[in-house]
Each structure stands twice: as structure tokens, then as C-alpha cells.
Amino acid sequence: MSESTASDDTALTTGALARRLGVAPTTLRSWDRRYGIGPAVRGDGRHRRWRPDDVAVLETMCRLTSAGVSPAEAARAAKEGPGPLPVRPAAEVRERSRETREPRKTGELPLEGDVRQECRGLARAAVRLDAPAVAEQLAQAVDRHGLTAAWQEVMVPTLHAVGRKWASSGDRYVEVEHLLSWHVSTALRRATRPAVPGDTGGPGPVLLACMPGEEHTLPLEALNAGLSRLDVPTRMFGAAVPAEALSAAVQRLGPVAVVLWAQARSTASLALARHLAATRWGVRGARRTPSVVLGGPGWAGRSPGLPRPAALGGALETLAAVYDAG
Known part of the structure; x- marks a missing residue:
């Protein structure tokens, strides 16, 4: 088997990579278009195929944006390779009180226990305020696992993690809680079947x-x-x-x-x-x-x-x- 064929076999499609990273495919395309965070090789010229080196750059991009770094700054740092994380402006650092200072991975949500992988992807998308990714992942969870499992094993653990993050960070992340709650509500309503008029002589509702x-x-x-x-x-x-x-x-x-x-x-x-x-x-x-x-x-x-x-x-x-x- 040639080196070219081997690398093609290990490459990921955009959809597969999006699921692995917990982002929407549209987010990957947007990062490619805006910041040049894309696959080094385009396969047949039309379809993106992501090699291990491409994946490593995107993993760094996701880690930095989840930590609160702007997408443009995160993209620049991710393409430059290993090195120190971008430093926040001194004025922003001074604004944070000693009680609310957190480790560098300040954007991570405190998921507890052995949760489904979808929870981690959903949490990362919520922290980034990536509404398309949040909506897409919630819909996929319902389709893949059914309503009950999606609620109990994906939505609830992530909602609880947002609540804990909010409570422990001085009312920060309230925007994350609002965005996630709104999209969970939307996903639940889309999963609700339209009411069918029943027999008025049957049991009440x-x-x-x-x-x-x-x-x-x-x-x-x-x-x-x-x-x-x-x-x-x-x-x-x-x-x-x-x-x-x-x-x-x-x-x-x-x-x-x-x-x-x-x-x-x-x-x-x-x-x-x-x-x-x-x-x-x-x-x-x-x-x-x-x-x-x-x-x-x-x-x-x-x-x-x-x-x-x-x-x-x-x-x-x-x-x-x-x-x-x-």
C-alpha cells in the first residue's frame, strides 16, 4: 500500500471530525474560510479530508476557544504549533477577583461521573455560544438515543454542569445557561408530536x-x-x-x-x-x-x-x- 493511500485511509470526513470534536460541520467550514484552519489536502478537489496534523490543529483551536480566547487569536496560535497559550490583556486579568480566578481551562464545564461523549461536545459548543452546533447536537442526540435517553443522559447532565459553573464563578456563564436552555426547549418541542383530537368520552388529559x-x-x-x-x-x-x-x-x-x-x-x-x-x-x-x-x-x-x-x-x-x- 502506498503512503498516499495509507494517509487517505486515516483521514476523516468533515462530518466525522465534527462529531469527534463536538462542533457543527458548519463551524469547521467557517473556520476554514475565515482563518485558514482547513485540511492541507482536499482529496479530489471538492471534499475535505482531514489528516492527523489537521486534526491536531483543530483540537488546539477548540481548546483555546473553549478557554475564552477569541477565534482569530486561537486560529493564529493553533497554526503556529505548540507554545504558550495566548495571554489575556492585563486589564482583563486585574478585573478578576481572587475568589473567581480559575485554571487556564476556564471554559470547561464540570461534568460529573461517566457521562456520554455527546455531553462533552454539547458542553464545548454551549461555552463557545455556538448555537448551530448546540442545535445540531441536541437533534442528533434525540435521533440517535431516543427522547428519554437524550434527556436523561445528554441534556440533563450538561444543564447541571452549566448550573454548577454559573454558581461557582460569580454569575459568569449565565449567557451559556440561557442559550443552552433555549435550545433544549426548542429540541423538546420539535420532538413533541402534534396533538390529535381525542374521543371526548375517553379519559381526561x-x-x-x-x-x-x-x-x-x-x-x-x-x-x-x-x-x-x-x-x-x-x-x-x-x-x-x-x-x-x-x-x-x-x-x-x-x-x-x-x-x-x-x-x-x-x-x-x-x-x-x-x-x-x-x-x-x-x-x-x-x-x-x-x-x-x-x-x-x-x-x-x-x-x-x-x-x-x-x-x-x-x-x-x-x-x-x-x-x-x-
């Missing part, structure tokens, strides 16, 4: 709502998407639903189940949960009450007699069984 004062809706959006794929009708009310509105909705809809999300202990009101569980409707002699299912860490140790599934998969099984029995 599942009502999904955050407790009064609770703003964390992403877990309910994941549950809404999962239930849609099981053909379980839902009514999604979202964040911070007032107690009076929840009671009115239960009376009007006659839901087969009510899911109440509380991220914080301060929003987890057992009194309201029990009130909804005791709400009755229907004709006399055949009155019904909803099954109330609690979700979120705010309910920890505070849910006697009411189911509290630990994860999305368990919640879907519980609610599907309730709906089928209704």
Missing part, C-alpha cells in the same frame, strides 16, 4: 404545571414530549401557575392526572397538592378525582401518599398506566 413561584419548565417540556409519543393527551401550563388557576383548570378539564413540578423546597406546597388530589367532578354517584404526581427535587422527603417518579422514564410509565386505567 394529563395536566402539567409548575407550582406557584416555580420557573423551571424544561423537565415538564420533556415529559410533555414523551407523553405525546405515547399518544397520551396533555395540557401544558408551564411556569408559576397560580393556585387558583390550577384549581380552576382541574375543575374545567377533569384531568386523569396532574403533574406538579417543584425545583425548590420553597415552592413545594403539599397543601396545594393534597387540595388538587381531593378535587372532585362529575355527576353525583360517579364523581372522580385526579391522580396527583409530584416532580422535582423540591418534593424530596415531602410527598407522603403521592407518587414521585425519580426520572423521566419512570414518570412516563406511571402516567401512561394512569391514563390507560382511566
Whole structure:
């Protein structure tokens, strides 16, 4: 086998390299066009083929941009080869207090445990504020692993890492959290099947709502998407639903189940949960009450007699069984 053939066999396509680095293919093309960070050899003249030396340059580029270095400066340093990292301006360094100083890899997110490789790619894209890469990787995770696994094993670990980074860095990285959350919400809505009008004589829908004062809706959006794929009708009310509105909705809809999300202990009101569980409707002699299912860490140790599934998969099984029995 010739040297040329051997090098072709070890070269990577743009798509394969993008997956390896955790960036979007469009990002690689943009870096090639803007900064000359591209393959030394173009194969047949049209298709990019990335050799090991090309990959090493791009790995350096990703490492530097994740550390907060501008793309132009990172590209220049990556092409120059091994050497000291670009130095931040002295004025910027002086602005950072002793409490918030971090190691050079300041852009890395603190992923915990044995996480999927997709988490690391998604985290790097989020830190770079690379919206196309974030959107593409979320869509690929849902397609490759299914909604439940994508939520529990890719989205949640990365969201938690962003939250930890934000909490430990003096409110920095809030823009990363906002961008990632928005794209996760978008991916979940795209994974939600359109509602199909059901038989009005069948079981009522599942009502999904955050407790009064609770703003964390992403877990309910994941549950809404999962239930849609099981053909379980839902009514999604979202964040911070007032107690009076929840009671009115239960009376009007006659839901087969009510899911109440509380991220914080301060929003987890057992009194309201029990009130909804005791709400009755229907004709006399055949009155019904909803099954109330609690979700979120705010309910920890505070849910006697009411189911509290630990994860999305368990919640879907519980609610599907309730709906089928209704």
C-alpha cells in the first residue's frame, strides 16, 4: 500500500471530525474560510479530508476557544504549533477577583461521573455560544438515543454542569445557561408530536404545571414530549401557575392526572397538592378525582401518599398506566 493511500485511509470526513470534536460541520467550514484552519489536502478537489496534523490543529483551536480566547487569536496560535497559550490583556486579568480566578481551562464545564461523549461536545459548543452546533447536537442526540435517553443522559447532565459553573464563578456563564436552555426547549418541542383530537368520552388529559413561584419548565417540556409519543393527551401550563388557576383548570378539564413540578423546597406546597388530589367532578354517584404526581427535587422527603417518579422514564410509565386505567 502506498503512503498516499495509507494517509487517505486515516483521514476523516468533515462530518466525522465534527462529531469527534463536538462542533457543527458548519463551524469547521467557517473556520476554514475565515482563518485558514482547513485540511492541507482536499482529496479530489471538492471534499475535505482531514489528516492527523489537521486534526491536531483543530483540537488546539477548540481548546483555546473553549478557554475564552477569541477565534482569530486561537486560529493564529493553533497554526503556529505548540507554545504558550495566548495571554489575556492585563486589564482583563486585574478585573478578576481572587475568589473567581480559575485554571487556564476556564471554559470547561464540570461534568460529573461517566457521562456520554455527546455531553462533552454539547458542553464545548454551549461555552463557545455556538448555537448551530448546540442545535445540531441536541437533534442528533434525540435521533440517535431516543427522547428519554437524550434527556436523561445528554441534556440533563450538561444543564447541571452549566448550573454548577454559573454558581461557582460569580454569575459568569449565565449567557451559556440561557442559550443552552433555549435550545433544549426548542429540541423538546420539535420532538413533541402534534396533538390529535381525542374521543371526548375517553379519559381526561394529563395536566402539567409548575407550582406557584416555580420557573423551571424544561423537565415538564420533556415529559410533555414523551407523553405525546405515547399518544397520551396533555395540557401544558408551564411556569408559576397560580393556585387558583390550577384549581380552576382541574375543575374545567377533569384531568386523569396532574403533574406538579417543584425545583425548590420553597415552592413545594403539599397543601396545594393534597387540595388538587381531593378535587372532585362529575355527576353525583360517579364523581372522580385526579391522580396527583409530584416532580422535582423540591418534593424530596415531602410527598407522603403521592407518587414521585425519580426520572423521566419512570414518570412516563406511571402516567401512561394512569391514563390507560382511566
